Amino acid sequence: MRPTFSILCFTVLSGIGYGAWFLQGLAWAIGPICEAHSAASGVPWELCPVAFWTKAGSMLALLFVSTGLLCSLGHLGKPSRAWRALSQWRSSWLSREGVFALLTFVPFVLIAAQEVALWIAVVRAGPDGTVALSGWVSQGGLPRRLLGFCLAAGSLATVFCTANIYASLKPIRAWNDRHVVPAYLSIGLYGGCLLLAAMTVDRSMEFRDHRILLTGTIVLAVACAWLKHRYWRSIDAQSSTTTGHAIGLESLGTVRPLEAPHTEENYLTHEMGFVLARKHSTKLRRIALAAAFLIPALLAVLTFVLPRVYPLTVWLALASGIVGLFVERWLFFAEAKHAVMAFYGR
Amino acid sequence: MTTLPPPSPRKLGLVIDLDTCVGCHACAVACKEWNDGGQFGPLPDRDAYGAEPDGVWFNRVHSYAVEPGSDHAEGASNRCAGPDPESPAPKPGLTVHFPRSCLHCEAPGCVTVCPTGASYKRAEDGIVLVDEDKCIGCQLCAWACPYGAREISVRKGTMQKCTLCVDRIYNETLDEEDRQPACVKACPTRARHFGDLGDAESAVSRLVAERDGYALMPEFGYRPVNRYLPPRPRRDAANAPPAPPREETLDREKLPGVLRWLDRVLSR
Incomplete structure (x- = not known):
């Protein structure tokens, strides 16, 4: 399959963005972690540094999600009609993906509104004033925890639907593989972890959230690399459809194309007859594994060992991770073979 | 939607005879011609008269060589190694011309993946169509089809496919005998047949039963409606039983007198 740049951007960037939103939403939903930290350090929850990375991280995630979704419009022949794609959620994974992608913006926008209300209250109170918070804007309150849960659930559902767009296509065996959905989910989570870790402004390494993110990066890098390895082994073992089988005459003997139906390329051969990636797959897989998982994991370890090199390490880890995930996703598309190519003997 | x-009892579709198809591409050209001006047209091409023309065709005719597999297993491995003067490469057992178009599946994957409702299967006769005014050109349907039935129009930005000439088969301004898909009307060898494959008594259903018509790649579970008729077995001189020598018979009574006498004399 031809790896279109718009779809690469869409799946990689929105995957990372929704992964970060999932982690962020989870952190808000299970607020006690943050509350315990706040109580232990004696800093009021609203003013403790954790609140900064959450804002910066989720805003960068917003940028990733929006860029990804806008890129996906670039793949459409008629982008102005994109709204129609929200209608067929009963049968179509693409439609479900669109619905969840947009629904997930609702809790995010409401949380942003809470933050703005909070900021206004803090500014009004002045540097020495005490902030009187009503229940619905407080960061540890029930509304925030519910919104956090909705953000996490929506993000998870969106990436699950994205993965199923591809996993549900039977003619493309490499996508109709059982590793595809778990790989999409864990890679989204991993990318989100990288993004949040990179946005944590904290040189002292004291904060529990930060250590959680770095540990998460290492654990998820190993898990994703293992999943991708299993996936590649699985698709390498797949047999491709033969021409004889495609035209249903394999019982008569060996079938080979004699004359092509058209002299030039057509839509099918252009879109589905992409060979380059399979030729270089071994090298590209190594590059993907190293850039996407190995280097960021090593950098996360380095951050633990040498906290002084922070934040350069986590920024490098995010950069390397994004490049590596683009290679990984490029391979996911480019390596996959479509059954229709059997008619062309390719 | x-x-x-x-599922409807009426399943309109095509039956394509691979035995008689000569690969002349008349069906493909007639299809392009009709649909370019028909209800679902135009089918604009890019660079139509240039070096690399590119456009939508609903029908594509492949040609294949079938080499008898089991008999020439050794020959096959020789071919892979390169030409060997000692064992001449076995001649193609069969040339098969294979027109490929939409099979109007009973459970079409291309329809259910469509996010907009542009792709639909008609309840009344099972024809699979694209509503061009709703299509957003996401191409997911083309990915979902293992038969390559759908091609995107680069010029229009929407997906196009075989309509089973729905604008001909119900068209009352045409003569009754012309209410058939353009490809069927154009075929010079009558290799294409149109009819209701849901009716076991229809001419096409009987043809399928008679000739062991088959569906393409049934393992995908899309249940194609169209059927292909396999090539009839070829006569093979080596395997044919030797013809018995013909006995000549002579009815003496019917001969004229002189010849009857000659026969009697020579028979002594």
Whole structure:
């Protein structure tokens, strides 16, 4: 399959963005972690540094999600009609993906509104004033925890639907593989972890959230690399459809194309007859594994060992991770073979 | 609506005879010609008269060589190694011309993946169509089809496919005998047949039963309606039983007198 740049951007960037939103939403939903930290350090929850990375991280995630979704419009022949794609959620994974992608913006926008209300209250109170918070804007309150849960659930559902767009296509065996959905989910989570870790402004390494993110990066890098390895082994073992089988005459003997139906390329051969990636797959897989998982994991370890090199390490880890995930996703598309190519003997 | 309608008893489709198809591409050209001006047209091409023309065709005719597999297993490995003067490469057992178009599946994957409802299967006769005014050109349907039935129009930005000439088969301004898909009307060898494959008594259904018509790649579970008729077995001189020598018979009574006498004399 031809790896279109718009779809690469869409799946990689929105995957990372929704992964970060999932982690962020989870952190808000299970607020006690943050509350315990706040109580232990004696800093009021609203003013403790954790609140900064959450804002910066989720805003960068917003940028990733929006860029990804806008890129996906670039793949459409008629982008102005994109709204129609929200209608067929009963049968179509693409439609479900669109619905969840947009629904997930609702809790995010409401949380942003809470933050703005909070900021206004803090500014009004002045540097020495005490902030009187009503229940619905407080960061540890029930509304925030519910919104956090909705953000996490929506993000998870969106990436699950994205993965199923591809996993549900039977003619493309490499996508109709059982590793595809778990790989999409864990890679989204991993990318989100990288993004949040990179946005944590904290040189002292004291904060529990930060250590959680770095540990998460290492654990998820190993898990994703293992999943991708299993996936590649699985698709390498797949047999491709033969021409004889495609035209249903394999019982008569060996079938080979004699004359092509058209002299030039057509839509099918252009879109589905992409060979380059399979030729270089071994090298590209190594590059993907190293850039996407190995280097960021090593950098996360380095951050633990040498906290002084922070934040350069986590920024490098995010950069390397994004490049590596683009290679990984490029391979996911480019390596996959479509059954229709059997008619062309390719 | 891209959820599928309840199965209809009427299943309009094509039956394509691979035995008689000569690969002349008349069906493909007639299809392009009709649909370019028909209800679902135009089918604009890019660079139509240039070096690399590119456009939508609903029908593509492949040609294949079938080499008898089991008999020439050794020959096959020789071919892979390169030409060997000692064992001449076995001649193609069969040339098969194979027109490929939409099979109007009973459970079409291309319809259910459509996010907009542009792709649909008609409840009344099972024809799979694209509503060009709703299509957003996401191409997911083309990915979902293992038969390559759908091609995107680069010029229009929407997906196009075989309509089974729905604008001909119900068209009352045409003569009754012309209410058939353009490809069927154009075929010079009558290799294409159109009819209701849901009716076991229809001419096409009987043809399928008679000639062991088959569906393409049934393992995908899309249940194609169209059927292909396999090539009839070829006569093979080596395997044919030797013809018995013909006995000549002579009815003496019917001969004229002189010849009857000659026969009697020579028979002594």
